Structures are given as structure tokens and as C-alpha cells.
Amino acid sequence: MISPMREAAIIGVGMAPVKSTSGKSLTELFMEAALEAINDAGVDRLDAVYVGNMMSGFLQHQEHLGPLMATALGQEGVPTYKVEGACASGGVAVNAGVKALLSGLDDIVLVGGVEKMSGFSTPEVTTGLMMAEDRLRVGATGITFVGLNAMIARAYMHKYKVPHEAIAQFPVLCHKNAMDNPKAAFHKLVSVDEVLKSPLVSDPLRLFDCSGIGDGSAALVLAPVEVAKKFTDTPVKIAASSVASDALSLYQRPDVTVFEGSRKASERAYALAHKKPEDVNLLDVHDAFSVLGVMALEDLGFARKGEGAKLLKEGQCERDGSLPTNTFGGLKARGHPVGTSGVYQIAELALQLTNRAGKCQVPHPSVGLSQSIGGIGGTVAVHIVERLD
Amino acid sequence: MISPMREAAIIGVGMAPVKSTSGKSLTELFMEAALEAINDAGVDRLDAVYVGNMMSGFLQHQEHLGPLMATALGQEGVPTYKVEGACASGGVAVNAGVKALLSGLDDIVLVGGVEKMSGFSTPEVTTGLMMAEDRLRVGATGITFVGLNAMIARAYMHKYKVPHEAIAQFPVLCHKNAMDNPKAAFHKLVSVDEVLKSPLVSDPLRLFDCSGIGDGSAALVLAPVEVAKKFTDTPVKIAASSVASDALSLYQRPDVTVFEGSRKASERAYALAHKKPEDVNLLDVHDAFSVLGVMALEDLGFARKGEGAKLLKEGQCERDGSLPTNTFGGLKARGHPVGTSGVYQIAELALQLTNRAGKCQVPHPSVGLSQSIGGIGGTVAVHIVERLD
Numbered sequence: 001m002i003s004p005m006r007e008a009a010i011i012g013v014g015m016a017p018v019k020s021t022s023g024k025s026l027t028e029l030f031m032e033a034a035l036e037a038i039n040d041a042g043v044d045r046l047d048a049v050y051v052g053n054m055m056s057g058f059l060q061h062q063e064h065l066g067p068l069m070a071t072a073l074g075q076e077g078v079p080t081y082k083v084e085g086a087c088a089s090g091g092v093a094v095n096a097g098v099k100a101l102l103s104g105l106d107d108i109v110l111v112g113g114v115e116k117m118s119g120f121s122t123p124e125v126t127t128g129l130m131m132a133e134d135r136l137r138v139g140a141t142g143i144t145f146v147g148l149n150a151m152i153a154r155a156y157m158h159k160y161k162v163p164h165e166a167i168a169q170f171p172v173l174c175h176k177n178a179m180d181n182p183k184a185a186f187h188k189l190v191s192v193d194e195v196l197k198s199p200l201v202s203d204p205l206r207l208f209d210c211s212g213i214g215d216g217s218a219a220l221v222l223a224p225v226e227v228a229k230k231f232t233d234t235p236v237k238i239a240a241s242s243v244a245s246d247a248l249s250l251y252q253r254p255d256v257t258v259f260e261g262s263r264k265a266s267e268r269a270y271a272l273a274h275k276k277p278e279d280v281n282l283l284d285v286h287d288a289f290s291v292l293g294v295m296a297l298e299d300l301g302f303a304r305k306g307e308g309a310k311l312l313k314e315g316q317c318e319r320d321g322s323l324p325t326n327t328f329g330g331l332k333a334r335g336h337p338v339g340t341s342g343v344y345q346i347a348e349l350a351l352q353l354t355n356r357a358g359k360c361q362v363p364h365p366s367v368g369l370s371q372s373i374g375g376i377g378g379t380v381a382v383h384i385v386e387r388l389d
Numbered sequence: 390m391i392s393p394m395r396e397a398a399i400i401g402v403g404m405a406p407v408k409s410t411s412g413k414s415l416t417e418l419f420m421e422a423a424l425e426a427i428n429d430a431g432v433d434r435l436d437a438v439y440v441g442n443m444m445s446g447f448l449q450h451q452e453h454l455g456p457l458m459a460t461a462l463g464q465e466g467v468p469t470y471k472v473e474g475a476c477a478s479g480g481v482a483v484n485a486g487v488k489a490l491l492s493g494l495d496d497i498v499l500v501g502g503v504e505k506m507s508g509f510s511t512p513e514v515t516t517g518l519m520m521a522e523d524r525l526r527v528g529a530t531g532i533t534f535v536g537l538n539a540m541i542a543r544a545y546m547h548k549y550k551v552p553h554e555a556i557a558q559f560p561v562l563c564h565k566n567a568m569d570n571p572k573a574a575f576h577k578l579v580s581v582d583e584v585l586k587s588p589l590v591s592d593p594l595r596l597f598d599c600s601g602i603g604d605g606s607a608a609l610v611l612a613p614v615e616v617a618k619k620f621t622d623t624p625v626k627i628a629a630s631s632v633a634s635d636a637l638s639l640y641q642r643p644d645v646t647v648f649e650g651s652r653k654a655s656e657r658a659y660a661l662a663h664k665k666p667e668d669v670n671l672l673d674v675h676d677a678f679s680v681l682g683v684m685a686l687e688d689l690g691f692a693r694k695g696e697g698a699k700l701l702k703e704g705q706c707e708r709d710g711s712l713p714t715n716t717f718g719g720l721k722a723r724g725h726p727v728g729t730s731g732v733y734q735i736a737e738l739a740l741q742l743t744n745r746a747g748k749c750q751v752p753h754p755s756v757g758l759s760q761s762i763g764g765i766g767g768t769v770a771v772h773i774v775e776r777l778d
Contacts, residue, residue: 002394002493003493004492005391025525047390054446055446057443057447057452057473057520061516061519061520062520062523063443063447063520063521064473064474064475064520064521064522064637064767066473066481066634066763067763067767068767070634071634071636071638071641076641077650078634079484079634080474080768081472081474081484081485082473083473084452084454084470084471085453085455085471086453096472099492102491103393103488103492104390104391104393104394104491105393130450131450131453132453134457135451136414136416242468243470244466244468245455245467245468246456247456247460252465260466374455374456375453378456
């Protein structure tokens with residue numbers, strides 16, 4: 001690689017509220033977030049539209065979301081396509097948008113994630129989620145996506161002798177944070193005890209260990225740093241956009257308690273941004289399941305393996321702690337419309353860094369990091385963002 | 390936009406034969422093309438893998454093709470994702486790969502298109518193809534994808550007073566060219582008379598007006614121009630990679646006999662490459678239906694509206710003509726595994742430009758142009774390639 005010749009900034013963000021049932025079409029969902037982002041940026045044109053989505057082909061029998069959305073926005077003509085990386089589809093779509101901008105070919109870029117999961121039966125959605133895994137070798141066994149993550153949780157708890165109580169602090173934190181996020185799907189405090197006593201989904205994972213899927217959309221407007229201040233007084237620089245993969249399936253990995261994709265993507269992101277983990281003071285991680293939130297703290301370099309939950313216990317991940325994490329509620333409580341979460345995360349970091357996070361605001365964030373996971377870690381997108389002053 | 394700081398070159402190409410039924414999985418198909426391209430390039434590492442595909446979620450219930458394919462290649466770890474733009478998925482995947490390379494972030498990039506359409510009923514595949522259109526507003530009427538193209542053909546023939554006989558020259562040309570392509574799906578000469586007497590599919594389109602779908606995969610290895618000569622004596626420069634969109638649906642367009650996406654994408658490509666249509670002496674266009682091949686000759690700037698078929702009649706599109714077109718058989722006779730065709734086109738242009746096209750070789754090509762269409766022109770990807778001497 002060589003150093004890109006320019007840098008990308010976020011000049012507008014938009015988010016539709018996450019709902020278990022929105023009553024809206026894919027296009028309506030996308031438009032809600034995209035128009036908010038466009039208005040926030042104050043742009044009167046787009047040079048490109050990139051759409052992150054995982055399940056529209058399977059669930060809605062609708063592909064070609066690029067021109068579908070560009071047309072709805074009145075922007076037919078622009079370069080546009082859909083980008084898919086399972087549950088990290090939003091994260092990798094941002095990566096595609098950033099690369100397009102850094103190439104010099106696109107200047108004002110809209111990146112949006114959209115997913116509509118309501119209106120389908122549990123078997124339908126379960127089959128859809130398993131599209132993230134190798135269908136012929138793993139899906140065909142009948143194991144579910146929660147089941148795969150339960151195997152990770154069991155291995156993690158055993159290897160590092162971490163009790164469920166420790167991991168359960170993650171959803172407790174997220175539910176607390178989501179109370180202040182009007183766009184979150186869930187506004188309900190839960191305790192560690194309630195997590196541990198909630199219905200068993202796939203041993204050892206219980207209901208409150210699992211994020212809630214739903215309908216949602218989030219969008220960013222990107223511009224080159226050098227023009228960003230023309231549009232907003234508070235642009236946010238994307239200091240790094242990094243995607244890494246891992247062997248797709250658990251059986252192909254030497255150690256299922258580490259996501260090598262998280263390590264690789266974050267190591268590259270730190271190098272690109274000239275940052276270290278200790279520079280990060282705002283975090284948004286992919287807590288689709290409680291154990292993934294804890295593992296993220298480790299794999300991204302904030303704690304040693306097996307010690308992620310200590311950060312939670314010490315209060316470091318609270319909004320007034322040293323590493324505020326999932327400050328809008330995370331996948332667990334903001335909600336996880338799968339192909340959108342990677343965009344929600346970055347939109348939330350941008351609001352925090354520009355002091356526009358409302359009741360979710362943390363005191364003085366300067367450097368934020370997001371981690372978006374596809375499948376069981378087969379894809380990981382990491383972004384580092386910082387305020388441009 | 391600003392000028393990219395470097396240029397992309399093709400250093401390796403690979404193609405699986407197109408078959409109506411391959412008996413291979415998505416992964417096996419992809420590997421066949423990808424390994425051929427990697428061996429052709431002689432690279433021992435990849436920095437990124439981008440996969441073009443339209444229908445795997447709907448047909449195979451398989452998404453997350455990025456790490457699925459990267460893992461199969463032993464390249465787990467690299468940035469990877471799937472790129473989708475309906476039948477132009479291959480073309481837009483190449484665009485994503487080129488932008489990644491031009492950004493400076495990726496150097497050695499594999500771009501592959503893969504599609505497996507065998508093993509499904511006609512209603513299933515028909516529903517799948519209609520994912521390219523707006524399902525709620527157009528798909529719900531029950532019209533098929535062939536039906537939409539038939540409406541275009543009818544409008545075109547009426548507006549420009551072009552008889553079916555003239556349009557039918559396109560499949561005749563493609564079938565003739567495919568006779569020399571061992572990887573083509575069809576090895577059968579057809580005459581204009583046979584096209585006109587073949588079974589009616591959707592009036593006025595008959596069987597031999599329509600390309601054949603199937604299973605296939607094609608791949609390119611890209612590298613920065615400045616290092617390309619380390620790998621091959623015959624690199625091919627990607628002088629332009631351009632994607633444009635149009636209003637997704639026919640009812641949203643003032644004139645269905647023009648693809649504005651083709652015009653916009655090619656105008657930008659000519660500007661990026663500092664070329665004019667008259668500089669192009671090798672062409673590969675998206676002839677999913679005979680009328681689209683004729684329209685492409687016009688919308689890309691080689692003929693006035695209504696006069697595309699004259700080029701065919703004058704023999705300009707023959708291999709020994711001034712504008713050799715679809716020299717390996719095009720979508721019509723090489724075959725059209727939808728998400729792959731945009732990559733096959735560029736691979737074929739690269740073989741021609743490096744004098745490796747075997748019996749399909751044309752005399753002295755120097756500048757090639759490919760046009761890949763998604764849906765009924767909602768997405769168009771245009772690439773201009775030239776030999777690097």
C-alpha cells in the first residue's frame with residue numbers, strides 16, 4: 001500500500017429508529033436515514049451512493065438496491081452499488097465508500113445501511129442469518145447462528161475461567177445506555193441477575209445475551225477533509241477504514257475464543273490512523289452476543305485475553321469512564337438490523353465527537369473506534385474517527 | 390473528483406467455462422477462475438478479494454461470499470466483500486477493486502464474479518432475475534425480466550423503424566464468434582432466419598434473441614501499473630473504470646429506447662481515459678437480449694440512435710472489422726451467468742489485447758471497451774482497457 005492522497009470526513013449523519021416492526025419498505029427505511037444525513041450535511045448533490053445490506057435478496061427478493069435507492073433520492077445517474085459482508089455489511093459499505101473517495105473518483109459520497117427483518121417467521125430469519133456461514137459444510141448440519149455463538153461463549157468461559165455473570169455485564173451496560181437513545185429498539189433496564197435468569201436460547205446464551213434484530217437504516221455523507229469545513233463546522237475525520245477477514249467457519253480456526261479478523265483489522269487501523277489503543281476514548285463494538293462484546297475489548301487491544309470483563313467491572317466502559325462503550329445501546333439495545341449496524345456505530349461515534357449525542361453524550365471524546373463483525377468473525381470492519389479541529 | 394494518484398493494470402485473468410449445468414458449487418466455480426487468474430499473474434499473495442455476485446442469497450441461501458472465497462483460496466485475513474449490481478455485479482465489482490487499488494490501500498487485488506443458476510426451476514430463476522427491478526412497484530405486477538426487455542425492443546423497433554431482421558444480426562454474430570471459444574456455453578451457428586423463427590418468449594423477443602443463463606466464474610488480478618511489469622510482460626492498463634445509474638424502472642424514464650446509464654458511464658470513461666469512441670477498436674457489450682446489443686452500439690457513441698444495426702450489416706463488428714464486438718461470443722453465446730458477465734468481458738478484452746485470444750484473436754486491437762448492464766439499465770459499468778507497451 002501507499003499513503004492515500006487525501007482523507008475522508010463525515011459531514012452528515014442520519015439514523016432511522018430501530019424497530020422490531022417498522023411497517024416500512026426497504027426504500028422507506030433507507031430514505032429516512034439518507035435524507036436526514038443529506039440535510040445534516042447540507043449538500044445539494046451526491047457523487048456516489050453505496051448501500052450496505054445483507055438479506056434483501058433472501059427476505060424481500062429485492063436486489064439492485066443501489067439504483068433503487070439512488071432513484072428514490074432523485075440521484076439517478078450516480079455510481080451506486082450494494083456491498084455485502086453479512087452482519088458487517090454496513091461496516092464494509094463504509095469501507096467501499098471511503099476507498100471510492102480516497103481514489104479521487106468520488107467526492108461527496110452517501111453510504112447507507114438498510115435492513116428489513118420484520119414480517120418473517122423465525123425459521124425464515126434463522127435461515128437468513130445462516131447465509132453468513134458456509135451453507136454446504138456448516139449450515140447443512142442444522143446448527144443455528146446463535147448455536148455457533150453459544151459454542152464460542154462456552155469455549156471462552158471455559159478457557160479463561162470467566163463466569164457468565166462477568167459476561168452478562170455487557171448487555172446490562174448496553175440496556176442502560178439505550179435508555180437515553182430515543183432511536184433505540186429497547187428501553188428497558190436489565191440486571192445481571194435478569195440476564196442469567198432470562199430464557200435459554202442456546203446454552204449458555206440466554207435471551208438477554210442476544211441482540212435484537214429488527215428494521216433500520218443509518219447513513220453517512222462523506223466528503224474530502226479539505227472541503228468538509230465548507231459544509232459543517234464539526235466534520236469528523238475517518239482516520240482509518242480497515243477490513244479484515246478470517247477463516248469463515250469455526251472448524252477452520254485454531255482458537256475460537258479469538259477473532260483474528262478483529263486483531264488484523266484493528267492493527268491495520270491503528271497503523272493507518274497513527275494511534276494506539278490507549279488513544280481511543282470512545283468505542284462502539286459488535287455485541288451481537290454478550291460474549292462478543294467482551295471478546296472485542298480484548299481483540300481490539302484494550303484488555304488481555306480473558307480480562308475484557310474486568311473493564312466492565314471497573315466501570316471503564318461507562319459513559320463517564322475512560323473507555324465509554326456502546327454509548328447509544330449497542331447492537332444489544334439500540335438493536336441490530338444486521339446490514340445496518342456498522343453504519344449506526346459510526347454515526348453514533350460522529351454524534352459523540354461533535355457533541356450532538358443528546359442524553360447519550362460523553363464528556364470529552366476525541367478518538368472513537370468502531371468494530372463491525374460479519375458472520376462469526378469471518379469479516380471485521382474497524383473504523384477510527386476523530387474530531388477535526 | 391481529482392486525478393487518481395496511480396493507475397491499475399490487469400496482470401492475470403481466469404475464466405471457468407460457462408455451462409448451463411456445471412455440477413459445481415459456488416466455491417468450486419470461483420476457485421476455478423480465481424486460481425487460473427492467480428497462476429496467470431504469478432502472484433504469491435493477494436491484498437484484497439472482491440466478489441461480484443447477484444443471486445447467491447436468493448438461490449443458494451449463501452451470502453458472505455467474501456470470506457468464503459478468501460478462505461478457500463487460503464487468503465483468509467485479506468479485506469474482502471461481495472459487490473452487487475444485479476446483472477452488472479461483475480462490472481461493479483471490478484469498479485470496487487479498481488477504486489480500492491487507486492485509493493492506495495490495496496495493491497494486489499483479485500476481483501472475481503461468480504454465479505450458479507443451475508438446479509432451479511424456471512419460476513425460481515425468473516423470480517431471481519426480477520430482483521433487479523423494484524419488487525413492490527414493478528415485480529408485483531407479474532411482468533418478467535424478459536417481458537420488460539420485450540417492451541424495450543418493441544419501443545425501439547417502432548421508434549426507429551428498425552426491423553427485427555436487423556436486430557437479429559447481433560445474436561448471429563455472437564454465435565459465430567463463440568464457435569472459436571472453448572469456454573462458451575453454446576457452439577452452434579444460427580442464421581437471422583433461425584432467430585426469427587425460434588420460439589416466441591415474450592413478443593417480439595424470440596429464443597435466440599435471449600442470452601442463456603448458466604453457471605460460471607471469471608477473475609482478474611489487478612496491480613498498480615508501476616509494478617505490473619514485474620509480473621507479466623503483457624499487462625493491460627485499466628484506463629477507465631466508470632459506473633453510472635439510471636432511474637431503476639422503465640416507467641420512470643422519458644425514453645426507454647436509450648440507456649442513460651450507458652451514456653453517462655461511457656462519457657465519463659472516455660474522459661477518464663482521454664479517449665473518444667473512434668479510438669476504441671475492440672468492444673464487449675451486454676447483449677442479454679439482441680436489442681440491447683444494438684442499443685449499446687448507439688449509447689456508447691459508435692452509432693447514432695436507430696443506426697446501431699447498420700454497423701452489423703456493414704461488417705464493422707466482425708473480428709476483422711473496424712470495431713470487433715463480443716469476440717468470444719458475448720452474453721448470447723459465451724453465456725450469461727448474471728453476476729459474472731462483467732468480469733468475463735474484461736478478461737476477454739485483456740486476452741485480446743495481449744494476443745492470447747486463440748482462435749478468437751482479432752488482428753491488432755489496442756483499446757478495448759466493455760459495457761455491463763444491471764437490470765434494465767439501472768446500473769451500467771464501463772471499462773476502457775489498453776495494452777501497456
